[in-house]
Amino acid sequence: MTNKITFSAYFSLVLVLFATWSGTVICEDDKIDFSRQVLPILSNKCFVCHGPDSEKESELRLDTFSAATQDLGGYKAIDVEHPEKSQLLQRIHDKDDPMPPEDAEKQLNEEERKILSAWVKQGGKYFKHWAYVAPKKTSPKSSSATVGSDVIDGFVRDQLALRSLKLAKPADKETLARRTALTLTGLPPEQNILQTFLKDSSEKAFENFVDKLLTDKKFGEHQARYWLDAVRYGDTHGLHLDNKRGIYPYRDWVVRAFNNNLHFDDFITWQLAGDLLPDPSLEQRVATGFVRMNPSTSEGGAIPAEFQAKNNFDRTENLGTVFLGMSLVCARCHTHKYDPIPQTEYYRLMAFFNSTAESPMDGNKYEYGPVMRAPKNQIEWDKWNELEKEQDSIISAAKSLLSRIRLRDPKKLNAFEKADRTGKLELIAKPLNFFEGHEFVEQAQQLLPKMAAIKKGFTTTLVAKELPKARETKLLHRGEYNQPEGESLKPGIISVAASFPPDAESNRLGLAKWLTSADNPLTSRVLINRVWAQVFGVPLVRTPEDFGLQGEQPTHPELLDWLAVEFRESEWDFKHMLKLMVLSETFQQSSAWRSDVDDPENRLFGRGPRYRLDAEVLRDIALWGSGMMVNELGGEGIKPYQPAGMWLALAHPGSNTKNYVPDKGEKLYRRSLYVYWKRTSPHPMMTLFDAPSRESSCVQRSRSNTSLQSLGLFNETQRIEFSRKFAERLIREQTSDGQRLDQLFTMVACRKPTENEKGVCETLLSEMKKKFVASEKEAVELLSIGDAKRDEKLNPADVAAWTQVVVTLLASDIAILMN
Numbered sequence: 107m108t109n110k111i112t113f114s115a116y117f118s119l120v121l122v123l124f125a126t127w128s129g130t131v132i133c134e135d136d137k138i139d140f141s142r143q144v145l146p147i148l149s150n151k152c153f154v155c156h157g158p159d160s161e162k163e164s165e166l167r168l169d170t171f172s173a174a175t176q177d178l179g180g181y182k183a184i185d186v187e188h189p190e191k192s193q194l195l196q197r198i199h200d201k202d203d204p205m206p207p208e209d210a211e212k213q214l215n216e217e218e219r220k221i222l223s224a225w226v227k228q229g230g231k232y233f234k235h236w237a238y239v240a241p242k243k244t245s246p247k248s249s250s251a252t253v254g255s256d257v258i259d260g261f262v263r264d265q266l267a268l269r270s271l272k273l274a275k276p277a278d279k280e281t282l283a284r285r286t287a288l289t290l291t292g293l294p295p296e297q298n299i300l301q302t303f304l305k306d307s308s309e310k311a312f313e314n315f316v317d318k319l320l321t322d323k324k325f326g327e328h329q330a331r332y333w334l335d336a337v338r339y340g341d342t343h344g345l346h347l348d349n350k351r352g353i354y355p356y357r358d359w360v361v362r363a364f365n366n367n368l369h370f371d372d373f374i375t376w377q378l379a380g381d382l383l384p385d386p387s388l389e390q391r392v393a394t395g396f397v398r399m400n401p402s403t404s405e406g407g408a409i410p411a412e413f414q415a416k417n418n419f420d421r422t423e424n425l426g427t428v429f430l431g432m433s434l435v436c437a438r439c440h441t442h443k444y445d446p447i448p449q450t451e452y453y454r455l456m457a458f459f460n461s462t463a464e465s466p467m468d469g470n471k472y473e474y475g476p477v478m479r480a481p482k483n484q485i486e487w488d489k490w491n492e493l494e495k496e497q498d499s500i501i502s503a504a505k506s507l508l509s510r511i512r513l514r515d516p517k518k519l520n521a522f523e524k525a526d527r528t529g530k531l532e533l534i535a536k537p538l539n540f541f542e543g544h545e546f547v548e549q550a551q552q553l554l555p556k557m558a559a560i561k562k563g564f565t566t567t568l569v570a571k572e573l574p575k576a577r578e579t580k581l582l583h584r585g586e587y588n589q590p591e592g593e594s595l596k597p598g599i600i601s602v603a604a605s606f607p608p609d610a611e612s613n614r615l616g617l618a619k620w621l622t623s624a625d626n627p628l629t630s631r632v633l634i635n636r637v638w639a640q641v642f643g644v645p646l647v648r649t650p651e652d653f654g655l656q657g658e659q660p661t662h663p664e665l666l667d668w669l670a671v672e673f674r675e676s677e678w679d680f681k682h683m684l685k686l687m688v689l690s691e692t693f694q695q696s697s698a699w700r701s702d703v704d705d706p707e708n709r710l711f712g713r714g715p716r717y718r719l720d721a722e723v724l725r726d727i728a729l730w731g732s733g734m735m736v737n738e739l740g741g742e743g744i745k746p747y748q749p750a751g752m753w754l755a756l757a758h759p760g761s762n763t764k765n766y767v768p769d770k771g772e773k774l775y776r777r778s779l780y781v782y783w784k785r786t787s788p789h790p791m792m793t794l795f796d797a798p799s800r801e802s803s804c805v806q807r808s809r810s811n812t813s814l815q816s817l818g819l820f821n822e823t824q825r826i827e828f829s830r831k832f833a834e835r836l837i838r839e840q841t842s843d844g845q846r847l848d849q850l851f852t853m854v855a856c857r858k859p860t861e862n863e864k865g866v867c868e869t870l871l872s873e874m875k876k877k878f879v880a881s882e883k884e885a886v887e888l889l890s891i892g893d894a895k896r897d898e899k900l901n902p903a904d905v906a907a908w909t910q911v912v913v914t915l916l917a918s919d920i921a922i923l924m925n
Contacts, residue, residue, distance in 0.1 A: 344401030827892025
């Protein structure tokens with residue numbers, strides 16, 4: 107006997123559960139929903155042989171109505187006029203020669219046969235898969251609300267009402283404060299903000315608390331994390347030598363974009379095509395690092411033509427995952443067997459990236475061109491942005507003058523119009539130019555040296571740039587770089603999603619317009635589904651990387667559609683959407699287990715979110731509590747302690763990342779967002795808690811629960827270092843052990859300890875004090891772990907004892923769980 111369940115059996119079980127979930131048992135008279143009931147069965151059990159990738163047009167196909175009703179020589183898969191003659195019906199019930207064949211891995215169960223039979227007898231009508239139909243706003247049945255968080259609650263209540271259930275009771279204010287702060291900033295709330303909220307009894311108390319968190323600079327650092335997972339951000343090339351790569355200004359731009367609430371259509375456009383915008387700013391060009399995020403190599407013997415193809419495969423498939431929720435990998439080699447993605451369309455989509463001006467081999471270089479110079483940190487960015495605003499003002503004044511006068515020298519005017527921002531400023535500043543005598547000329551002359559001076563401190567970052575002449579793109583037989591077929595392909599899109607905007611150019615800028623078009627049914631759905639997961643712990647579509655026929659149905663389809671449309675209608679306002687979600691009663695529910703609800707995965711959202719926090723949040727909570735966190739935005743990746751030899755064990759002898767040298771001083775105490783990300787060997791405490799390698803896109807992290815995690819929480823160097831500095835802080839700031847315990851719990855859990863928790867902690871503290879009083883040497887050894895110097899004014903036995911209490915609390919459910 108084995109407990110292993112096959113995917114086929116699992117999928118069949120899901121379908122049965124879906125029928126039960128809907129409160130129905132399938133009868134042939136029941137109205138069948140093609141998109142939600144039939145299409146998943148056809149996709150899972152039939153399309154592998156009778157789907158879009160059928161090799162011959164004459165073969166029986168079931169992926170479209172026209173193909174299924176085609177006369178195949180006296181018989182049809184679906185005979186609309188005589189349903190009982192349909193080959194589909196006859197074969198799925200044929201005991202001697204069944205379909206799927208007896209040796210097929212995936213077999214139909216009885217419930218699925220009933221669904222297919224009822225569907226054929228009802229006319230065998232086809233409709234688009236739900237994800238390829240444009241989302242529309244509808245109203246929940248249980249509420250008259252059409253705007254705001256009440257709509258979210260209405261849709262959730264609709265699902266609960268079908269089972270005669272209601273939302274759970276609200277969480278207490280302390281729990282809600284911690285939950286909301288961790289959701290929005292990745293850290294517990296600062297004590298002054300927490301106490302203001304807890305003491306505020308007004309109706310606007312919680313909303314005011316949320317608004318403060320949304321404007322906190324820590325917000326962007328936390329939200330950027332999810333995006334960097336999706337775009338596979340790394341500080342190294344990722345293959346072979348896995349050498350250093352200059353790209354961190356892109357990471358810092360993502361943080362600023364979230365903090366500034368850059369609307370998401372611009373967020374998408376700048377990353378895909380900032381360089382193609384008219385007179386692009388430095389930020390818009392740095393944002394195109396997104397296009398350059400693919401792993402690369404310069405391995406000896408590697409074939410440039412092969413990696414030209416591989417680099418663009420990676421970009422194309424990443425775009426499919428991040429923006430379309432589509433797995434495009436299959437279409438690289440053949441027309442997709444499940445989703446309506448012809449192989450030709452895959453290569454048309456790839457053509458958007460094929461003309462990016464870079465060598466297919468990275469040369470193992472930090473400056474893997476094209477590159478540009480950009481600020482090293484947020485301080486430099488702030489200074490540069492002020493100068494760029496002044497630059498834009500000067501150029502605007504010059505343009506305004508030109509629109510009012512007739513210029514005698516058309517060559518100079520033409521040169522001015524063609525120049526980029528810097529070129530325009532230089533032309534304005536030149537003596538004896540056609541702007542002579544105007545105030546902005548002198549301003550330009552003063553500004554240029556200021557800009558030149560700050561640029562001297564800039565670093566380099568990888569950016570996108572188009573070749574003057576496009577590379578030829580052809581379909582590759584079976585995805586083989588050296589087997590091109592057919593005519594050259596122009597850039598194009600996945601047509602099942604939406605048509606290409608008629609006014610858009612056939613370049614990356616046009617691609618961005620297509621993605622953000624109101625006609626595109628996928629982008630806003632896919633993105634808002636992941637935002638929901640950031641807030642509630644799990645997405646509405648439990649397969650966020652796959653909205654296709656092999657993916658799961660949304661648990662709340664009307665809610666998903668309403669959110670997708672609201673996202674777009676709010677002008678892609680990310681903070682607005684987050685605020686709607688956290689202000690909902692659904693988010694504010696108690697997360698306590700409900701014995702009256704048979705819903706272990708919380709698919710009904712009938713209780714608040716409860717899950718283990720991500721690796722970065724676990725480290726940051728301890729660092730924040732210690733008082734050592736360096737609140738500096740941006741900068742080169744930092745290297746905390748890690749076991750010796752990890753990089754060396756996996757590195758090529760010629761790699762410049764084979765030797766790991768931990769940082770010293772303030773760099774050790776920066777947020778985890780800034781941890782240096784070597785793709786072939788990420789930091790072990792990150793991977794221990796399920797952080798991805800960033801070698802490929804990750805839009806949903808796994809959450810494991812292992813004994814090794816507990817050992818890491820108790821024994822890893824920085825965990826102990828942060829805990830002992832946290833302990834020193836408690837001893838310095840409070841005069842009694844009771845007050846210290848209250849402060850510890852209030853900082854970590856936003857509440858005071860229960861009587862039981864207090865008793866356990868006091869017992870542990872007492873035992874540890876006895877131990878370290880008896881052996882001051884052990885206390886000093888414990889307080890010597892990590893680079894931070896201990897406060898020698900404090901009693902080592904007291905600090906060591908409190909260190910054990912702190913490290914224990916930080917390793918407990920109280921600290922490591924969202925609840």
